[in-house]
Amino acid sequence: MTRGRTLAALTAVAAVALSACDPTPDPAPSPSPSPPSTTTTTTTTSGPTPGSTGTGDQNGSLGTCPVFPADNAWNTDVSGSPVHPSSDAYITNILANGGDYLHADFGGGGAYGIPYVTVPGTQPKVPVEFVDWPDESDPGPYPIPLGAPIEGGGDRHVIAVDRGACVLYELYNATPLADRWQASNGARFDLRSNALRPLGWTSADAAGLPIFAGLVRYDEVAAGRIPHALRFTVNATQRGYILPATHWASSSTDPNRPPMGLRLRLKASYDISRFTGQSRVVLEALKRYGMIVADNGSNWFITGAADSRWNDTDLNQLKTVPGSAFEVVDTGPVRTR
Numbered sequence: 001m002t003r004g005r006t007l008a009a010l011t012a013v014a015a016v017a018l019s020a021c022d023p024t025p026d027p028a029p030s031p032s033p034s035p036p037s038t039t040t041t042t043t044t045t046s047g048p049t050p051g052s053t054g055t056g057d058q059n060g061s062l063g064t065c066p067v068f069p070a071d072n073a074w075n076t077d078v079s080g081s082p083v084h085p086s087s088d089a090y091i092t093n094i095l096a097n098g099g100d101y102l103h104a105d106f107g108g109g110g111a112y113g114i115p116y117v118t119v120p121g122t123q124p125k126v127p128v129e130f131v132d133w134p135d136e137s138d139p140g141p142y143p144i145p146l147g148a149p150i151e152g153g154g155d156r157h158v159i160a161v162d163r164g165a166c167v168l169y170e171l172y173n174a175t176p177l178a179d180r181w182q183a184s185n186g187a188r189f190d191l192r193s194n195a196l197r198p199l200g201w202t203s204a205d206a207a208g209l210p211i212f213a214g215l216v217r218y219d220e221v222a223a224g225r226i227p228h229a230l231r232f233t234v235n236a237t238q239r240g241y242i243l244p245a246t247h248w249a250s251s252s253t254d255p256n257r258p259p260m261g262l263r264l265r266l267k268a269s270y271d272i273s274r275f276t277g278q279s280r281v282v283l284e285a286l287k288r289y290g291m292i293v294a295d296n297g298s299n300w301f302i303t304g305a306a307d308s309r310w311n312d313t314d315l316n317q318l319k320t321v322p323g324s325a326f327e328v329v330d331t332g333p334v335r336t337r
Helices: 005-017 087-096 218-222 279-290 312-320
Strands: 103-105 118-121 129-130 158-162 166-174 181-183 187-190 230-234 264-266 292-296 301-303 324-327
Touching: 103 312, 129 187, 129 230, 166 181, 230 279, 264 279, 279 292, 292 324
Parallel strands: 103 301, 118 158, 129 181, 230 292
Antiparallel strands: 158 166, 166 187, 230 301, 264 292, 264 324
C-alpha cells in the first residue's frame, strides 16, 4: 500500500474518481433521502431463509481481487497528513453527543458484526426489487445467493463479493423472497476502480461509501496488519460530506458536527504498548489509516465482519480508548451539494 500520502495527493485521487464516475438518527434531507441510520448499538446476524438454496462462502477468500486500488482513499496512509483546523471542535462535538470510548461493534462468537460472503464468477444472478430508493440504486440482478447471511438488527445489510469479476455488491434492509431479493436500496462497486457514487447518492451505507472496505476482517487481523481505514459511526452528523463519501444524512447545519466521510486517526502520542492481540492490530491501523464516518449510530463504534473467531476478551481492551485520543485529519472540504 502507498505510504505517507500528502493531502494534495489524496485530493487528486478523489478528483480522478469523480471524473470516472444510532440511537437517534438525523432526518435525511430532500430530494436525496438516506437509508435510516442504525437504531441499535449492536447487531446480530441471521441465518439463511428456510427453503433457500445457496449461501456463498462466508468470510471467504477474495482470490486475486484487491479491495480497491492501492491509491484509493480507503487504503491511504494518513499518519503524516495534516490535522484539520477544526479538529478540536469536531472531537468536542462528538464527545458531547454520546459515548466517550471506542467500541468494537463485532464479536460475540460471530453473533455481532456485518456478515459477508464471496462467490465465484459463475454465481447465478437473481433479481433485486428496490422499494425505497430505486433512483439511487444500481439495478440488479446481483450474484447474491438467496441464502446469504443477513445482518441482524434494523439495517439488515447483505454483502457479497464476486471474486471472479472483482465486484462488490451491497444491499440495505434486505429480505430474500422466493425468487429475488427485496431491499430498500443497493450499490455495486468495482474493486479495481477508484470510481465513487454519483455526488448526492447514498449506498447501502448512509454516506454513500462501500461498507466492506471499512470492515475489520479476521483474516487481516490474524495476519497482523489491517491495511486500510475502518468504518465507524457517530451519534450526530451535519448536512455535508467529504470525499470519498457522496451523501449526507442530516438536516443540521452545525459546522461543528462531523460530516459524512470525516476521517479521524488515533494520535501518534497515544501509547498502545499495553494492548495485545486483536485489539493491538486494530489500534495500529487506526494510527496509520484512521477511521471514516460512514453512518449515524452509536459514538465511536467501529464495524467488523461477523466471525466466530473474534476474541471478545481481547477486543474489550478497545473500550478503554477514549475519544479524546483521536484527532481529525484534513482530507478535503465539506460538500453540501
